Amino acid sequence: MPACSQCSQVLKRTQKTVTCRTCEKVFHPACASLNAADLQLLEDTSRAWNCATCIAKCRSTRGDDTPIKALDPGSLYDKSQREVSNPILKELLDRVKVIQENQSELVNSLKNDISELKKVISTWESLINEHSKTISLIIESLSNISGKFDGMVAENEILLKRVANLEAQLNTWEQDSLRNVVEIHGIPFKSDEVLETLVCQVGLGLGVKLDASDVDYAYRLKARSNLPNNRPPSIRVRFMRSNLAREILEARKAKRSFSTRDIGFSDSPNYPIYVNESLSALNRKVYAKARELKKNGKLKYLWIRGGKIFARECDGSERILLRTEGDLHALQ
Template sequence: MTEEILATVKAIDNKQTELCKALLICQSTVNDHGWMLDNLSKFVSNAYDQFMDISREMSDMKINFQTFQYQLNALEQVSLRSTLEIHGIPYRQGESAMGIVGNVCRVLKARVDERDVEYAYRITFNGPADGRIAPIVVRFSRSLHAERLMKAKKLKRNLTTGDLGMQDCAPIPFFINFRLTTVNRKIFSKAWQLKKQGVIKCVWIRHGKIFARREDGMEKVHIRNEFEVDVLFAKAEISD
């Protein structure tokens, strides 16, 4: 009987020893996992910091790129300060763009000679014209000549194609504007649509710059990009 009890106690003691070993192994495993989790947490934290740094760098690069785009567009617009567009003069078979420009200068009594014109041509639309009259582009040797023609046209706002001697078609008003860059044409088109919808009061071009006035009596706004057109639209909605 005693021997059986001793054998049982010994067996229990052996099991306790094995259990202690198993617990030690578990403890070691838990410690290893804790170390791994701690390292993983540090790795995730470092990765997040790197992501935020990259995000800030990308944001700065985007701002710098947008600034560069604006400056490039502004420089391109400055290069067009001697170039005008004449709108509203119907096409005639065998016409001479240079002759039309000279006729416009004479009718407006602008102090501009045909010798001051570097070139003149009528734009060809890539897609369907949709009834639009293609404008005539004219570049002068100096911006002074372009400004003189613009001022002369402002003094005689109500002239039509009839005043140019075009008696074979119904007289329609013609307009002269500074030629815009591709970017500025998109901006002006977008702003003009807002004017047609009655969202803003008026839109105009002055020396290649686009201005708008949301309502009578309000200050004019210089629109430099499409985002500023959206801001103008949003402000109009809020005021309504």
């Protein structure tokens, strides 16, 4: 590969070079004191170039008194004074100017867009900061509400327990007030019946001596449509003394069979007569649901004693006192 005639370095194919028209020596443009504009001018005008050595020889041959100097590359292309004579070069320069103007306009437009974008970003940052503060306040409020709600839940649980205890106490008082009361089931209704007399007949049939003065009050309960075989409504009786109620109950338990024939009802079908303790409204509800559990096999034994409801799940299991509906949930 050729070498530069000035610096003797190898000239690469990828490098730009300049060749002297006279001696045909090859140089680096920089070694020949040529810049990029000079090279472009030589290429556009197709002008030949001579190295400094050949120019000095040419001047010596002409007898030129001017000191021998290398060609000033700036003299080949003076941007401030030279008029471009080549139309193609002029057109290229005009296009470059247009491109520069367009670039300037584009740069100004981009600057304006960037400025507007910065304003928008600044606005959004302010909005985001405001929203962040609002969200923080909402989270704080929710935290406070959650704490209050937890406190209310705990307080509600305490109140529910108190209500349950009060309900149990009220039920106990109500049931205690029914110690003198029994309910007689199975006696047919007659239009001319005197209930106090019927109660005395029941006592006589059970071996308990009763007098009308022993009965505080007696009345039939409302008829229920769900009673089987159109059974007559029950008779609720309140005795003057609680021991009379216990005697009637114990006598009925001791007598295996007791029916309307035993109290002189020979002119009507024979119906069994039952005597049960009278239950409070809550105990009635608990007893009805307990009977459903017994029917479904959840309970094996179910009975009432002293106004209290007891149950056993199976033989040998512990006796369970059913006071409220909550006591039934564990059995379901």
